[in-house]
Amino acid sequence: xxxxxxxxxxxxxxxxxxxxxxxxxxxxxxxxxxxxxxxxxxxxxxxxxxxxxxxxxxxxxxxxxxxxxxxxxxxxxxxxxxxxxxxxxxxxxxxxxxxxxxxxxxxxxxxxxxxxxxxxxxxxxxxxxxxxxxxxxxxxxxxxxxxxxxxxxxxxxxxxxxxxxxxxx
Numbered sequence: 643x644x645x646x647x648x649x650x651x652x653x654x655x656x657x658x659x660x661x662x663x664x665x666x667x668x669x670x671x672x673x674x675x676x677x678x679x680x681x682x683x684x685x686x687x688x689x690x691x692x693x694x695x696x697x698x699x700x701x702x703x704x705x706x707x708x709x710x711x712x713x714x715x716x717x718x719x720x721x722x723x724x725x726x727x728x729x730x731x732x733x734x735x736x737x738x739x740x741x742x743x744x745x746x747x748x749x750x751x752x753x754x755x756x757x758x759x760x761x762x763x764x765x766x767x768x769x770x771x772x773x774x775x776x777x778x779x780x781x782x783x784x785x786x787x788x789x790x791x792x793x794x795x796x797x798x799x800x801x802x803x804x805x806x807x808x809x810x811x
Contacts, residue, residue: 675732676725676748681716688713727789730796735785738763742778743785753778 674682687693699709719725728735728743735743742762745751753775756762760772762781773781 675729676744677716677719678748681719684712685716685720723793724786724789726796727791727793728785730792731788734788739781739785742781743789746782753782 677685684698687698688695695706695709695713699706702709704712725747728747732740742756745756745761746753751759751761757772757775757778762772762778
């Protein structure tokens with residue numbers, strides 16, 4: 643039983659109530675798992691609420707050109723088969739794998755930066771620090787292989803990769 647669930651039950655929270663809360667908090671689209679809150683909000687405001695680029699740029703305090711670049715980057719993330727595969731396999735990844743995938747693919751940190759800051763979980767490297775860049779790259783390749791397999795399986799079943807939002811114009 644997951645530790646979080648054990649703690650909640652020990653505090654007297656009903657498992658039925660936990661189930662309801664969990665279902666409400668889960669994202670409807672699995673791609674939402676690999677987008678940051680800011681990126682999801684940006685897409686929501688732009689495509690569902692109909693905000694203009696001028697309004698969004700003003701609210702965010704950035705130029706329209708910077709906003710267009712950010713929108714393009716987010717749209718590429720949504721269409722990336724590796725990220726779609728990560729979203730589909732997220733529940734199968736261990737906590738250390740999820741953290742590494744999140745840091746690299748969602749937070750856009752390089753492997754070198756993750757290693758330098760010691761952000762990855764796992765066994766200590768030769769200097770008593772976190773895992774080396776080579777170890778992190780190896781782990782990422784394994785995670786990405788799982789993600790690509792999930793994306794290929796989804797594609798072979800005829801399911802769309804993502805629901806691509808309309809052009810950011």
